[in-house]
Amino acid sequence: MADVVENGVVEDTTQEQVDTQEEVKSDVAAEKTxxxxxxxxxxxxxxxxxxxxxxxxxxxxxxxxxxxxxxxxxMDEKQKADYKQQKLLDELQSLRDEKTRFEMTNVARGMLSESNITLPDELLEQLVTLDAEQTKANIESFTEAFQAAVSAEVKKTIRQDTPHLGGGISKQTNFGASLAKDSKPSGTLV
Missing domain, CATH: 1.20.5 (Single alpha-helices involved in coiled-coils or other helix-helix interfaces)
Structure with missing residues (x-):
């Protein structure tokens, strides 16, 4: 304990109060303006x-x-036409792949919602492929693993320890006997 004199009054200040005051000062110093x-x-x-x-x-x-x-x-004219055609075909394939992925994402989201699972888009993108069979297998595998993990966590949470033998049971006492024992004969009658 330390004695602090403020305005002519002596106050006892504990170490805890001093530490708290120092923390407040350091917090103010940490916030830069x-x-x-x-x-x-x-x-x-x-x-x-x-x-x-x-x-x-x-x-x-x-x-x-x-x-x-x-x-x-x-390039000559034929090569230019072939090049442009190949470029358009690549762009078309890219758009088809994007559309397929979007549709597969919606189907996957529906499959997961049937199992009461909601995933963010970033994680759902990891499960979805352009192949329907592979996407279905990914979703089923994820659903099984997710449900197993949830089930294990629920079991862990609700599990209770077995009670110890005789640990929480108190002996019954006779109330009248304990009352008589507590009252001391004073020798005076009232």
């Missing part, structure tokens, strides 16, 4: 990073377009 100039500088840095990223992406796209133009310039 920024000036307007610092905030402006942070915003400027974030904007510069975003502009640099957009500029880099635009340069990469321009370079890819330039390379494609060079390719096309060196």
């Amino acid at each position: 920024y000036t307007q100039a610092e905030v402006t500088e942070m915003i400027k840095q974030n904007v510069n990073r975003a502009v640099a990223k957009a500029h880099k992406e635009a340069e990469e796209k321009a370079e890819a377009d330039k390379n494609e133009a060079k390719k096309l310039a060196n």
Whole structure:
């Protein structure tokens, strides 16, 4: 204990109170306040990073377009037509794959909801493939594993320890005997 004198009054201060006061001071010191100039500088840095990223992406796209133009310039008419046709077929296949994946995701979500399981899209994407049979197998495997894990956790939670022999049972006492024992004969009659 320490004695603190404030306004002529002596107070006892425990170590706990001193520690608490130090924690409050350190918490206040940990929360940094920024000036307007610092905030402006942070915003400027974030904007510069975003502009640099957009500029880099635009340069990469321009370079890819330039390379494609060079390719096309060196080709004759038949090669150009074949190249454009192949490019369109690749784009068409990409769109079909995207549509299939979207439809498979909806089917998978329905299968999971039948089992009362709701998953975020990020995890659901891991289970869905372009092949219906593989997606179905993934969903069934996940559902079994999920239900087994939930069942094990529920059993663990509701499990109770077996009671010890005679541990919680108290001996019955005669109330009248205990009352007589507690009252002491004083020798005076009332």
